[in-house]
Amino acid sequence: MIARPKRKLQEHELNLTSLMDVLTVLIFFLVQAFTITTKSIQVPKNIRLPVSRVQSVPRELVSLSISSDEIRGNGALLVSFKNYHFAKNDLASDGRTITHVAEFLKKEFKNSLQTYEDLKAEDRPTGKLMIEADKDIPFSVLKYIFNTATVSGYADYQFLINKKKNSTAL
Amino acid sequence: MLRRKLRKNSLPKIDINIVSLMDIMTTIIFFLIFMAGFSKFSILSAYSQPVGSGKDLEKKPKFTVSLEIAKPTKVRLNLGPMAGLKIVESDQFFSYLNQNFTGNQTSGYNRLLEARTEDELAVKIQSALIEIKKGFPHEETIRLVVADGITYQSVIHFMEVVREVPEGREPLHLKNLINQRKETRMIFPEISVSALSDEG
Numbered sequence: 150m151i152a153r154p155k156r157k158l159q160e161h162e163l164n165l166t167s168l169m170d171v172l173t174v175l176i177f178f179l180v181q182a183f184t185i186t187t188k189s190i191q192v193p194k195n196i197r198l199p200v201s202r203v204q205s206v207p208r209e210l211v212s213l214s215i216s217s218d219e220i221r222g223n224g225a226l227l228v229s230f231k232n233y234h235f236a237k238n239d240l241a242s243d244g245r246t247i248t249h250v251a252e253f254l255k256k257e258f259k260n261s262l263q264t265y266e267d268l269k270a271e272d273r274p275t276g277k278l279m280i281e282a283d284k285d286i287p288f289s290v291l292k293y294i295f296n297t298a299t300v301s302g303y304a305d306y307q308f309l310i311n312k313k314k315n316s317t318a319l
Numbered sequence: 320m321l322r323r324k325l326r327k328n329s330l331p332k333i334d335i336n337i338v339s340l341m342d343i344m345t346t347i348i349f350f351l352i353f354m355a356g357f358s359k360f361s362i363l364s365a366y367s368q369p370v371g372s373g374k375d376l377e378k379k380p381k382f383t384v385s386l387e388i389a390k391p392t393k394v395r396l397n398l399g400p401m402a403g404l405k406i407v408e409s410d411q412f413f414s415y416l417n418q419n420f421t422g423n424q425t426s427g428y429n430r431l432l433e434a435r436t437e438d439e440l441a442v443k444i445q446s447a448l449i450e451i452k453k454g455f456p457h458e459e460t461i462r463l464v465v466a467d468g469i470t471y472q473s474v475i476h477f478m479e480v481v482r483e484v485p486e487g488r489e490p491l492h493l494k495n496l497i498n499q500r501k502e503t504r505m506i507f508p509e510i511s512v513s514a515l516s517d518e519g
Contacts, residue, residue, distance in 0.1 A: 165337060172344045179351035198360075199472040201479050202486075205362045279362075282471045289467035291474070292514040295367040306512075307362040310475060 192281050192309065193221065199284035200313040210307060211257045213250070213294060215282040220294070222253040233290050245296040254278070254301035276303035363478050365463075365510040380404050382455055383427075384507065385462040386444065386481060387515060391437050391473045396420075396447055398428040404455075407496055412454035419447070437473065441480045448481060448506050449491055456493040461507035466515040474512070481507050 192198060195216045214221040219229045227249045228239050241248050258276045265274065278298050282291065298304070383399030398416070401424040406412050413424070422428035430447065434440035452458070461481050465474055484490055484504045493501045 165341070169337070169341075169344075172341075172348065176344060176347055176351070179348065192360075199475040201361065201363055201475050203361055203363050203479055203482065205364070284470065284472035284475075286471045287467060288465045288469045288471070288474060288514065291471060292465075292467070292516075295512065295514075299367045305364065305366050307364050308475060308478075310361050310363055312359055312361045 191224075193224075196281055196283045197285070198281065198309060198311045201310040202313045203310070204312065210277050210279040211254070211261070211303070212279040212281055212309075213254075213298075215280070215286055215290065215294060217283055217285065220247070220250055222250065222257075225253075227253055230290070233287055235293065240293075245293060246300055247293055247297045250294070250297045251301050254298060254303055258302040275305055276301075277305045277307060278303040279307045279309055281309045363475060363482075365478060365512050367512055382458050383462070384448075384451060384458070384460075385464055386477065387464045387466075388469050388473070388477055389466050389515065391469065392435065392440050393431070393433045394440065394444060394477075396430045396432060396444070398422075398451065400425055400427050405496055406454045407456060407494055408454070412450075415450050419450075437476060441476070444477075444480050445484065445506070449484075452491060452506050453493060456495050456501065459505075459507060460509040460511065462511045462513060464513055464515050478510050478512075481510060483508065 193214050193216060196214055212223055214224070217233075218231065220227050228235070228247055230236070230239070235247060239247055239249065241251065254276075261276060265272075276298075280294065282294075295306075298306070380400065380403035382404055383397075385397045387395040387397065389395070398420070401413075416422075416428050420428035420430040432440060432443045432447065434443055448461075463474070463477060463481070465477075483506060486504075490502050490504050491506070493503060495501065
């Protein structure tokens with residue numbers, strides 16, 4: 150009997166370099182996207198956001214959180230109120246601007262404008278403000294916020310909402 | 320002799336085991352994709368209308384449409400003066416306005432809309448706005464004028480109603496001034512908000 154020579158198994162090498170490239174790029178992209186969007190949005194526990202079926206990605210902005218008894222700017226307490234009414238000494242002489250909120254927003258707006266220092270005042274962009282308000286807050290409170298924001302340079306608002314499943318009902 | 324030659328020429332074989340690295344990366348990717356898909360937040364954009372800015376000093380005719388929200392189930396839809404504005408199929412448009420609104424081309428039109436529920440009212444508002452949009456397919460802006468007692472949830476609801484037709488419902492079929500057709504879900508996506516008490 151003649152012994153057959155044993156067949157050597159061929160070595161197959163899997164080239165993973167291109168796959169690794171793609172995965173690494175994908176990871177960096179996802180991490181970056183997360184850092185900008187959802188990571189920084191933390192809604193205070195005492196705020197129940199309204200729901201809406203509108204689907205848009207939130208961006209990190211200067212935020213005002215409005216609960217049933219206080220207003221916070223980027224998480225720091227700015228002013229408290231009772232029964233949806235502001236104390237007289239919390240309002241400016243026009244009776245429509247909340248002093249501490251205006252101070253906070255003006256400071257933030259000034260900081261954000263440093264990038265556009267070279268531009269003329271009229272060419273500079275208006276500020277964008279994120280509003281995280283409790284769904285039961287009446288408009289009588291919100292109108293003070295809008296007025297204060299407008300006089301402080303913020304005329305564009307992004308209302309943070311909880312996503313609702315798409316439905317045909319309005 | 321041959322062995323020595325071979326040893327000299329071939330470089331030592333080093334294997335990098337990237338299996339564990341691949342494991343980690345794949346897990347991270349799935350985690351991030353999963354989390355992104357289930358992000359529960361969204362945003363609705365609007366801008367504010369400073370008091371007094373409604374009184375436009377420009378003489379150029381300008382399209383204005385506003386929704387006055389007095390109660391969650393009672394609103395008034397206002398259309399500004401129409402003279403000098405370019406309107407698609409104007410005869411049909413004015414015939415609709417004359418039948419359903421009060422007013423005229425010079426002073427503008429308005430219509431009171433009431434319903435038993437917010438959802439019922441939303442349907443009425445959207446139907447009226449769609450007809451207005453057909454006349455002005457190039458216009459994007461609407462003003463919400465809100466009364467003090469309206470809750471934030473209702474404001475968001477009305478913003479949603481004036482903004483777009485929901486998925487699952489018939490989209491808008493618009494025709495512009497040069498007869499080009501377009502299908503869209505957006506009605507008036509640019510929303511400005513102001514207080515009813517400030518409007519006087």
